[in-house]
Amino acid sequence: MTLKFTPFIIAALALFCFNTSNAWSMACDCGEHDCSHERKTFVSTLPSSGKWKDKVTPKSLWKCQDVEDLGNANLLCEMCEREYVRYAHTMKHTNHENLTVGCICAGHMEGDLKASKERESYLHSRQQRRARWLSPKWKTSEKGNSYKKTRKSSHDEVSHHIVMIKSKYNQYSAIIDGAKLGSWFQNIAEAQYASFDYLWPAKKAF
DSSP states (O other), X not given: OOOOOOHHHHHHHHHHHHHHHHHHHHSOXXXXXXXXXXXXXXXXXXXXXXXGSSSSSOOSOOEEEEEEEOSSSOEEOTTTSSOEESEEEEEEETTEEEEEEOHHHHHHHHXXXXXXXXXXXXXXXXXXXXXXXTXXXXXXXXXXXXXXXXXXXXXXXXXXXXXXXXXTTSOEEEEETTEEOSOOBSSHHHHHHHHHHHHSOSEEEO
């Protein structure tokens, strides 16, 4: 028995295959994280909304100026104007004002999707390390101060020594590698997280 397909069915199958291929090409396959952490919706086609459709905004030759973890996916990508992103890539161009965009748009704008994914993967890794910063429990010095010593790693080429201190007003701060943080915090956990953010900021410039 030989199956026969009408021209309509053939065209429908071709369109399905095209859209499926594009969906895979737009998926962020960093391997270390799931883009649901950064994206509220999934783009199933190549960029076709927002500034991608106008005739004014450059579509290539952009460079990344910095990338920042905003903490939540609540920033609308300024390029596609469709995706809400957590990890914001600030892109610069000689003939246009800076735009803050998501991973996929950044990759297409600079012509290097791998580079944008690596930047986002770095911030996602940082977020996971920050979530584990309070455990295992910090050690206690002879003077009764909580402290932690970090080791050299792929994230940092040097080790660090962090000591928590308490003021006479029952506020907390930290001494990091001999230098005191400039702020005081209401509880020790806030001071500990502040020490992490001091060593590994949520924003990375390039």
